[in-house]
Amino acid sequence: MNPAVGFAAFIAVSLATAAIGFYGLRISRTTGDFYVASRTVKPWWNASAIGGEYLSAASFLGVAGLILLSGTDALWFPVGYTAGYLMLLLFVAAPLRRSGAYTIPDFTEARLDSKAVRRVTSFVVVAVGWLYIVPQLHGAALTIRITTGLPSWLGSVAVVVVVCLTVVAGGMRSITFVQAFQYWLKLTALAVPVVFVLLALAGNGVPAVSQPGTNPTSLPAAGAYQNISLMVALLFGTLGLPHVLVRFYTNPDGRSARRTTLIVLGLLSVFYLFPTASGLVGRVFAPELARNGQADALVLLLPGRLVGGTAGELLSALVVAGAFAAFLSTTSGLVVSLAGVISQDLLGSSVRGFRLAALLAAVVPLGFAFLTDSFALAGSVGLVFAFTASTICPVLLLGIWWRGLTDAGAITGMVTGALLCGGAMVTGTVLGAASAPGWLAQPAAWTVPTAFAVMVLVSLATKNRVSPSAGRIMSRLHIPERPVATERSPR
Template identity: 75%
Template structure:
């Protein structure tokens, strides 16, 4: 792969991100602009921005890599990632917008009337965000090393530098425009090469895969039903608690707009996931050696050069590189915005200046972790983050929205129990090998940690019913009664 094409693609994406971010800076004037874009983002723009931040390194590089390694079994990942938004539509989107909160900890405090519940939620949101940023930086390192030959750390540092500059200067208003652009760039960067490569391998003189590769193209890896069930539980429930996803719904004008946004997102995600699946199948046919070498996550980057070559291959490779870099930037930007909002509100007074310093802190800590650790499979590592948030933040949100009986003690106990059990499983699982006692339970823990978290919240809440806040009934009414139509030009 020509390093010049890689450099040009990376520079173009960084420049476009900075220019769009500068446009957002020009119209970011108030504190509300920085935190929630003054709650005036329309559904199509917001849906594109959500697609931009949600489709991370795991989606852009990791899904194709998983399809290479696992065949049909890997399709549960895009199904789960997309179906999680159906859960969000049904249970969270509109009520959360009606809550009037800026952040998830704001919601926890307002719903439970408890600063302790807010503090626990804040810690968990920050932990989830940092865990999620690290795979993005690993993906950037992989892309830089594969496409330019530069040291891997350059990719991680470059992503953090661009993200901090964009977020700190323009906040949510600026990032909304950036992420919307990056969704459509990512879709183009996978869609065009996928279609081109399918035509290439279907035409006269097309390369012929080995008989062995052709025979096993859709074969599964023989994963157990438990692992599939647990993975789906992590992805479905984990989406409901991702801080960078939920904060976007605070930017909608009202609950109805939040629902329309979610419906559009379902369509955008379904369209996107067609293409990494196609590229994974092509990689399984024509680059099977990557699996043995442990480099399956790089298949999207290497396929155009292998199957096309020449100038056309270089141009397709540059487009893919641009999309990959956009994936790292957009997801990291969304996470840094959500974390900066929480840290600023809780520790730095909630000012614009505090938001900017919080943005720096939110990005620098996971950068240090990424530079000091080795990359795992991108989709697999992000799946564990989903399991953790499904076991902690998600139960608090779902029960807080739909069950009047939730108390602060119940919410804290459930989040601590779910976080301790799931976090312990994530740490212990890699130390075991297939066939060891407990390997299945620890390597995919969501199937048991999510029910435990819900059960602990319910049982402790029933035992502490006297702690229910005086304003619970009023707040629950606010969550579930539709807003009155607003006059034009009067955002809520």
């Protein structure tokens, strides 16, 4: 790829993101605008914004790379990412919106009437957010190096700078416009090149770049335990992602939250058709990328290899723009959610506190990204899902659906899940992917049930600590709102 093409694509998407973000600044005035867009975001806008922030580096680059490496075993990733939203629709979306909270710590404090639970939840939410931001910065570093030849660190720094500008400028309302635009850009950036690649293959026969049918790797097939554990992580982890959950607070009511989730399911299902197709084409026509450690760059390189010429360069530029949209949208969603938590707990619930918290939320993971090396993007994000499923998910599900949850049970369960899953992640990283046993490489199958069990058992042992307001809060979570006049008024 011509470096100028990649650089121009990056500049174009960054300028578009900044322009849309600053447009949002014009209508971001109140604290509610910065935290939850004053709870006025309609389902289609919100669904597009959720798709924008949820489809991260792991989805845009990592899924195709994993399919290139592992074939059909990697299809569990797009299936799990999408099915997790069905779980969200069934168990979390509407009750969480009815809670009236701004953040997940707000919800746990109100539900359990405990400042200690709030502090532990805040710590876990920030840890999850930072763990999730790091792979986005790694993806940006990979993309800038592959497409422009510039130093990798420039990609990470550029993403942090653009995100900070847009988030600090307009908060949640501004980011909603940005992320909705970025979803459709990402979908276009994957769909159009895939269509052209398939047309080129149909018209020209087999290219000379490689021999069809070449097995790209000798990786063993994943066992039943790994697949089950991965699905547990993806299904339950989606229920605890802070940057996704905070978007439901922006809906007008619980009914809108459910409608938003249904639309997201459709948007995700359409999107994942294209990285899957890219991965399958890559297994046949670009298997050498798996052997030379460039699997995650497959969608960036495929148009130039199989289409070529000016058309290939233009398609490559579109893919690069989509890749940076993925890094920017997910990182901005995470920064918004973390800024809400940090500002409320440490800096005061004000616009100024939100802006300072946003800077802190973005800069800290940048330091971690500089200190760590990128590995398989989808795999690294899968571990973050496992951590989330072992910590935030149990307290949300039990807090919404079980009146008997206590503050002691919630704290003990979250700490247990964090220690077990975090310990497994660290140990597996130290041992290396080739040496780590499966139960460490994919810990969710045992850490998630353990966290749930500890939370339930400790709550049963501390029944006297059930919040006196539990009944009232549970009623608020589960009794549907009456339709309001503004929802029936003509648009």
